[in-house]
Amino acid sequence: MSLGDSATELGKVEGIGSARRGGEDWIAERLSSVALLLLGTWFLASILFIPKLDLETVTEWLHGAGGAVPMALFVIVAFWHAVDGLKVAIDDYVIGEGNRWACNTVILFFAVAGASLCLFALGRIAFGAAS
Amino acid sequence: MAAVRDRPISPHLTIWRWGPNMLVSILHRITGAGLSIVGLAALTWWLLAISGGTASYATFTKVASNWIGIVILIGLTWAFFQHLFSGIRHLVTDTGMGLHLRPNKLSAILTIVGSVLCTAFLWAYILGALK
Numbered sequence: 001m002s003l004g005d006s007a008t009e010l011g012k013v014e015g016i017g018s019a020r021r022g023g024e025d026w027i028a029e030r031l032s033s034v035a036l037l038l039l040g041t042w043f044l045a046s047i048l049f050i051p052k053l054d055l056e057t058v059t060e061w062l063h064g065a066g067g068a069v070p071m072a073l074f075v076i077v078a079f080w081h082a083v084d085g086l087k088v089a090i091d092d093y094v095i096g097e098g099n100r101w102a103c104n105t106v107i108l109f110f111a112v113a114g115a116s117l118c119l120f121a122l123g124r125i126a127f128g129a130a131s
Numbered sequence: 132m133a134a135v136r137d138r139p140i141s142p143h144l145t146i147w148r149w150g151p152n153m154l155v156s157i158l159h160r161i162t163g164a165g166l167s168i169v170g171l172a173a174l175t176w177w178l179l180a181i182s183g184g185t186a187s188y189a190t191f192t193k194v195a196s197n198w199i200g201i202v203i204l205i206g207l208t209w210a211f212f213q214h215l216f217s218g219i220r221h222l223v224t225d226t227g228m229g230l231h232l233r234p235n236k237l238s239a240i241l242t243i244v245g246s247v248l249c250t251a252f253l254w255a256y257i258l259g260a261l262k
Contacts, residue, residue, distance in 0.1 A: 019138070075174070
């Protein structure tokens, strides 16, 4: 592993300095945050402006592409951003490489399961018979 | 290969003086964790309840319209706005803008004022529409 030219000899020996990776994670979290800025606003506005939140109205809304597609995107990006965000907190507060890995893995499994359940539900609504 | 050693972790909260900036910083994490866990669990349940039909949707609306359900939904609404506004503030400061003491403190205060006002107006509207 190269520490680059800026590291002093002592720094190279001790292995201190920046982690030299993780920039992609940081960019990815910003990217998903910008997407959520749009999708989250869409979600809140939709909930507010839908005439009624009864089963019939909501099913009709999510039955069409105009409701189902942004909702699927919202679900995917929200779970993705949640995993990235919780990872930042875990990496800051949980002590020990193994513990961090365990926490992050549990969160990832829950997020994938949750997102899959949401997409299954959305598929069932969108491709089922209109109520 | 550099020697493996413990990386520095975040300083403990008690050494910080309370101020709008650090309050907004920790609120960003708390609201993010709340939205990730409680918010996404509620979203998953809602979508599954819609796809499940009349009986499952009735169970969801019964819990959601209960006083404890409303308290949780109001909390999630506030967390949404707080995380949204401080998230926008993060994106702005990521570009290097708004880092001077006064604008930084002002923008921190504005995220809190904004999230409380938006939550209050939204729920006054919702609870007014229900009556």
